[in-house]
Amino acid sequence: xQEVTQIPAALxxxxxxxxxxxxxxxxxxxxxxxxxxxxxxxxxxxxxLIQSSQREQxxxxxxxxxxxxxxxxxxxxxxxQPGDSATYLCAVWGExxxxxxxxxxxxxxxxxxxx
Amino acid sequence: AAGVIQSxxxxxxxxxxxxxxxxxxxxxxxxxxxYQQGPGQDPQFxxxxxxxxxxxxxxxxxxxxxxQFSDYHSELxxxxxxxxDSALYFCASSLSNEQFFxxxxxxxxx
Numbered sequence: 001x002q003e004v005t006q007i008p009a010a011l012x013x014x015x016x017x018x019x020x021x022x023x024x025x026x027x028x029x030x031x032x033x034x035x036x037x038x039x040x041x042x043x044x045x046x047x048x049l050i051q052s053s054q055r056e057q058x059x060x061x062x063x064x065x066x067x068x069x070x071x072x073x074x075x076x077x078x079x080x081q082p083g084d085s086a087t088y089l090c091a092v093w094g095e096x097x098x099x100x101x102x103x104x105x106x107x108x109x110x111x112x113x114x115x
Numbered sequence: 116a117a118g119v120i121q122s123x124x125x126x127x128x129x130x131x132x133x134x135x136x137x138x139x140x141x142x143x144x145x146x147x148x149x150y151q152q153g154p155g156q157d158p159q160f161x162x163x164x165x166x167x168x169x170x171x172x173x174x175x176x177x178x179x180x181x182x183q184f185s186d187y188h189s190e191l192x193x194x195x196x197x198x199x200d201s202a203l204y205f206c207a208s209s210l211s212n213e214q215f216f217x218x219x220x221x222x223x224x225x
Binding site for chain 2: 031032041044046049051091107108
């Protein structure tokens with residue numbers, strides 16, 4: 001059974017710092033891994049999607065990497081800003097991808113960027 | 116760009132009442148997913164539909180049912196509501212790999 005964990009559970013950094021969020025999964029047979037951002041009480045915003053054949057994706061100040069064999073993904077945020085403060089969740093899709101597969105979410109990392 | 120629409124955004128119900136949540140996926144998306152997110156918890160998958168057929172089922176209580184209609188919108192029906200059903204309910208849609216989430220419906224059961 002797939003289990004997804006995220007470390008750290010919470011992180012507080014001063015503005016301008018570069019930071020790394022970690023996501024680990026127990027079953028390396030994944031099809032996709034997706035990083036989301038969630039603001040308090042709000043919906044989930046997709047940040048980056050990495051397919052199993054890819055090793056990384058970049059969007060602006062965000063870079064996500066995927067190492068299937070070790071069951072890990074990292075989300076790198078460069079030059080953090082107070083507006084980056086949110087909870088970041090990673091989610092994995094099972095390998096036998098059809099459109100039906102459910103997604104397993106990690107518990108999230110709560111990020112606070114201090115001005 | 117069009118996003119996933121959910122209605123209502125907020126809903127307050129009494130115990131043992133019923134509730135219906137609606138989801139309108141992004142146009143041309145063929146798959147809809149429902150998730151439940153309790154306070155301080157990560158989203159838990161409930162059920163999904165592909166081309167109007169139920170495609171997968173997660174931790175959805177028997178008191179809940181859902182369907183996807185011919186116009187691809189989906190409804191989550193919740194009966195005999197319990198206090199523990201209070202949560203944020205998300206709908207997501209996808210066409211291929213990436214899921215796009217709606218803003219959620221916040222259900223409060225009193």
